[in-house]
Amino acid sequence: MSERSRKAFSVLAGALTLGLIHVAQAAEPIRIGSFLAVTGPAAFLGDPEKKTLELYVEKINAEGGVLGHPLELVLYDTGTSAKNAVTFVKRLLEQDRVDAIIGGTTTGETMAVIKLVEKAERPFISLAGASVIIDPVKKWVFKTPHTDRMAVEKVYADMKKEGVTEIGLIGGSGGFDKSCLKNAEELAGSYGLTIKATEQYGKGDTDMTPQLTKIRNAGVQAVLFCGFGAASTIVTKNYAQLGLEGRLYHNHGSCSKRFIEGAGAAAEGVRLPCAALVVADQLPEDDPQRAVGLAYIEAYEAAYGEEVSTFGGHAYDALFLLVGAIERAGGADPAAVRDALERTRNFIGVDGIFNMSPEDHLGLGPEAFKMLEVRGGNWKYLY
Template identity: 50%
Template sequence: MKLDPQPTSRLRIGRRAATAWLAGAALLPLASTALAADPIKIGAVVSATGPASFLGDPQQKTLEMYVKQINAAGGVLGRKIELVLYDDASDANKANAFTRRLIMQDEVDVILGASTTGSTMAMAPQAEAAKVPLVSLAAASVIVEPVKPYVFKMPHSDRMAAQKVLAEMKARGFSQVALLSDTGGFGKSGRTETLKLAESMGMKMVEDQTYGEKDTDITPQLTKIKSSPAQAILVFGTGQAPAIVARNYQQLAMKQPLYTTHGQASTEFIRIAGKSSEGIRMPSPALLIASALPAADPQKKVSVDYAKEFETQAKLDVSTFGGYAHDALFMVVDAVKRAGGTDKQKLRDAIEATKGFVGVSGIYTMSPTDHMGLDVSAFRMVEVQGGAFKEVR
């Protein structure tokens, strides 16, 4: 009589299963260790090329420089940072596509960018829908007003810039102002904020002119302003056009004091505008005057250190635009530590709970109603003197 082979087969299967289970159990600590060591994936979209490259290039260089340093020092919570960076070439449509890729394919934990308001506004809805924290490097108030749960930003707002400049004008006895703004996202938002603030401060906007971001001659608008009763001029825009405004202003031998916004707070503006930049005033973070700050200023050390690191490694003059990337990266690192990891909800909550974070752009305190965390005191008024920025006291 033949024995039923089934029990033997079952026994062998059982032994194999037990062996497999034991092998798997033995590997569990290794799997847990590997999981704990998974990199922190930080996505970034910047305008490293294109018309806004003066913003995005220093941002890219800053992020790459500091991610390398952080990783060399052991990472964050024992995990290395993996920077997944894309260049939107100053194109909002590309920024939108890269955001989708960062979320769906790269599966990043947080996103930094974009460099411009237009690109940021193209990215924000996707970040919100996917509940991935987004920290913008662009300035317009509309990025965080109304508050969007997962969207934050580092630069001072257009409203703050308008407030700082108009208050300075008023203190100098100027009550009639000319506004010259570009037709891009930053210029449009800045124009709206400036007009509202001027009215509330009892100042009259006697000229309200606009120009295209790619215009190469802005003489017609300036000619109208020159013949107006304007006592001072505010240029609201980014890119190279404000430098063209400065040159046209000088060619017309205009006498009204000329102001720009923090969109020109860079030695690149002085380089492009040349001698035409002399005497122009603008609000700026402490970074551009870091070495002249009092020793007791809480921003002095971080600003001086960043300026030295960037200029040494990038072989370029430091800019406030790279400074926003510096602050965004280190605020996120700080939030990851406080959140105990990269759970997106906890990370979002930690960013929103940031208090007294000292950056090169200001001292940030976020809240559920404020996803920028700065007030007008984060600005210093500077003037171009002798080819350099000097604080106006």
């Protein structure tokens, strides 16, 4: 056999083998659709979500898939646009004919597609924050991230424990900020707190000392910051500059090392509620979330060489909630998977321990948040 024909033969043999393997594995794939804000303003949320889904779908398939079926991930980038989200979800439902959908990085994208998934009757797990997604409960819609309301509850409980009664609020003009402020105003009474001042800042503002001066003059014992991003650093620095007495609380939007790096020494003593993932290594040995968190951190950082974020954790939980439901349902039949999702009990995820019910499509309680304090330029797990 000439060198040339031998080469051709081996290629042919290889192709046949591959083909055979393919046929052997051709158990119908389970198709999971996803639409995420991989680019655009919410890219810092969507990017780790995408990486997490891709990483774990690959891992699950390498280990033989779910019930012998490989998973197939069909993922679209919405560019943080609710309009694109609608287009892509239509495509996922009609063209790609997916069995379930994980996605909607932001509340806007999620709310825009709820009607479509409800009509198409496909299980849908959202990765967005706001409580409106699951309150009131929608038959086909679930979500994994804690709600902003739970964050405020956690902060208020801590304030009450510290004997604080008079507080100030400061937040931005974005949707996340407004929702946090609204929850803070609604919940204050039930924790015996009086809001003495509520101040706002604008998009792109570089200095919040006037607002904080007003809060200081109102005479408060603690301040809750309702915002995220660059503003979290500016407010914290201005707070230290003005020398406000009383503790500054942040919400879960600041649970990123970037916040500590940006605010530097001014961040010392700030308290905030965060997902267990942020302090997985500091959790007590008997905390069931410790092992899950550490395993996720190790896998993600090994695969991508960058720090994990809590946002990727939401995608992790969504994927494994779905996989668990498919396994219990014995297949990818949408109605059976939905029912199984709703019956999820004691699922230990990165975000907390999920116990779903027909009345609760999130299944996390305020205890899913851990209270942290910034000490010595790092997170300190309190309780």
